[in-house]
Amino acid sequence: MGYADLLRDRFPDLNPVVDDLFLLEAHQIAELPDRVPAGDLGVVLRAHPRLHRFLVTRCPAARESFAQVLAHQPDGPMEDLAACEQAVVWEIADWIVYQRAPQDYDAHAGVDWTIAAVTEVTPLTDKVVIDAGAGTGRVAFDAAPMARHVFAVEPVATLRQYVRDKAARRQVHNLFVLDGFLHAIPLPTASADVLLTCQAVGWNLPEEMAEIDRVVTPGGVAMHLFGTPDVAQPHHPLSRALQQHGYHPRTYQDGTLTVHSYHKTIGT
Numbered sequence: 001m002g003y004a005d006l007l008r009d010r011f012p013d014l015n016p017v018v019d020d021l022f023l024l025e026a027h028q029i030a031e032l033p034d035r036v037p038a039g040d041l042g043v044v045l046r047a048h049p050r051l052h053r054f055l056v057t058r059c060p061a062a063r064e065s066f067a068q069v070l071a072h073q074p075d076g077p078m079e080d081l082a083a084c085e086q087a088v089v090w091e092i093a094d095w096i097v098y099q100r101a102p103q104d105y106d107a108h109a110g111v112d113w114t115i116a117a118v119t120e121v122t123p124l125t126d127k128v129v130i131d132a133g134a135g136t137g138r139v140a141f142d143a144a145p146m147a148r149h150v151f152a153v154e155p156v157a158t159l160r161q162y163v164r165d166k167a168a169r170r171q172v173h174n175l176f177v178l179d180g181f182l183h184a185i186p187l188p189t190a191s192a193d194v195l196l197t198c199q200a201v202g203w204n205l206p207e208e209m210a211e212i213d214r215v216v217t218p219g220g221v222a223m224h225l226f227g228t229p230d231v232a233q234p235h236h237p238l239s240r241a242l243q244q245h246g247y248h249p250r251t252y253q254d255g256t257l258t259v260h261s262y263h264k265t266i267g268t
Contacts, residue, residue: 105136118225122223148174152177190215194221196224227260245264
């Protein structure tokens with residue numbers, strides 16, 4: 001099953017349309033050529049010049065990538081425009097849900113999770129914890145009752161606001177939401193005891209590894225969690241890369257719940 005098919009199953013009531021691309025943030029636009037089929041994207045860009053202008057204005061760094069996509073788009077009548085539009089929007093339907101309905105993403109993200117997968121490796125009591133790529137804050141909210149402070153680092157504005165609103169409703173006062181990426185965390189050097197990610201590592205691995213080493217205090221722990229078994233396979237590229245960077249694989253099992261993870265003590 002492809003990723004678009006997975007998202008169709010997960011969000012059957014979404015009904016995304018091509019105008020949803022106007023909701024994208026600059027960092028998402030930059031990733032579009034890598035996320036969606038080039039042929040479908042070229043058809044959409046040529047059919048919707050206003051959308052094309054918006055995307056390159058919002059993210060000038062993507063201008064050349066879009067120009068290359070369009071350069072391979074043949075002139076002449078466009079067939080199956082609607083099919084191309086649907087192929088594009090469903091491939092990035094998770095981004096669209098982030099913008100339109102973060103509460104639905106929170107409810108249907110499809111990530112099995114328990115904080116015990118972390119606390120079996122490292123205690124969180126009175127620790128400063130970073131949840132990088134926080135999304136809707138699942139990891140952050142589970143860590144908050146034990147931690148001294150939790151910093152939820154998330155690049156998508158609607159998700160940051162969702163976490164802030166949820167923290168206010170739950171009266172969670174030690175959770176702080178920051179705009180940032182795993183490879184660019186807006187915190188001082190050696191400022192955290194524990195850094196956690198949940199399916200949020202591997203987009204820019206060399207810079208991510210360097211930033212983790214910078215922001216976690218020596219002797220602290222970085223841990224990357226995955227709700228699916230793919231990355232646990234020894235031949236998986238991300239599994240090999242993480243182990244080359246000194247991370248140790250681990251599987252947490254509780255009945256039918258399985259959480260795969262990789263952890264490392266920083267500075268060792």
